[in-house]
Amino acid sequence: MIINFDKLFESYVHEWYRANAEKFDDPEEAEVLMPDIYEEWADKPCVEIRGVSPRKFFAKITDAEELVKMLVLSSIESSPCALLLDRIESEPKCAPHLITVVKQSKNPSVVMLAINLLSNIGLQIPYDIYISWLLDYGISKCPKHIDSEIIELIVEVLSEKADIIGDLLIPFVAGASYETKTNLADILVGYKDNETVYSLLVEMFEDGQNLSLYAGYLGKYGDARAIEALKSKLADCNYLEYIEIAGAIEKLGGEVNIKRDFSGDPYYKALRNA
Secondary structure, three states: OOOOOHHHHHHHHHHHHHHHHHHHHOOOHHHHHHHHHHHHOOOOOOHHHHOOOOOHHHHHHHHHHHHHHHHHHHHHHHHOOHHHHHHOOOOOOHHHHHHHHHHHHHHHHHHHHHHHEEEEEEEEEHHHHHHHHHHHHOOOOOOOOOHHHHHHHHHHHOOOOOOHHHHHHHHHHOOOOOHHHHHHHHOOOOOOOOOOHHHHHHHHHHHHHOOHHHHHHHHHHHHOOHHHHHHHHOOOOOOHHHHHHHHHHHOOOOOOOOOOOOOOOOOHHHEEEE
């Protein structure tokens, strides 16, 4: 039987408010105290779990596989207890079992939980699986449960390790779809001094679909050769794009010598009137 800790906490909050209602004119005033109430509940003996506190309940579980099984089972009916997530993050031996969840679960929410927990533990991260899903996303080879939210999370995780996995991704840039290139650019902007990455960022900027983003990326990448490509868009962009492009040029050591009148630009008007 899976204990619903959310329900236990809800009951605790209900009883707490009944005992303290006279202190508040409006129930919403108690909302700011919720973090403190949660900590109080976490350390208070609970009849429903044999008189131990919720925090001690999880602390007493030393089997890493059991902790991860609890994560999966509790995710079926509700959200896993935050105390369980904290306990898993504190136990490095959970990492291999979380990798198994990433490989075998067909539940997107559970997969995302496992990815986040693995990232927070930081010891074992299945880069090969993440990269495979990233490159196959949008084609039949990609597992059906891998959705855009999982891909977004994977991009975030891989971005933090661009210096480690950059070499693994570089060979796939040339033949990638536009969508995959956007994801690769998000990751590889952190992989410095590489000709393929520089060319990818320039390509995505010159494509024009997101000038502001890729201008920022070129500024961040730090290759002064991009100044000319950036300047080429200054004469035909909106106010927000102009600001980002000009900032990137100056960050790379260049000068912005194209001045424009943005009095009719809707973005300029909106910002001025804000």
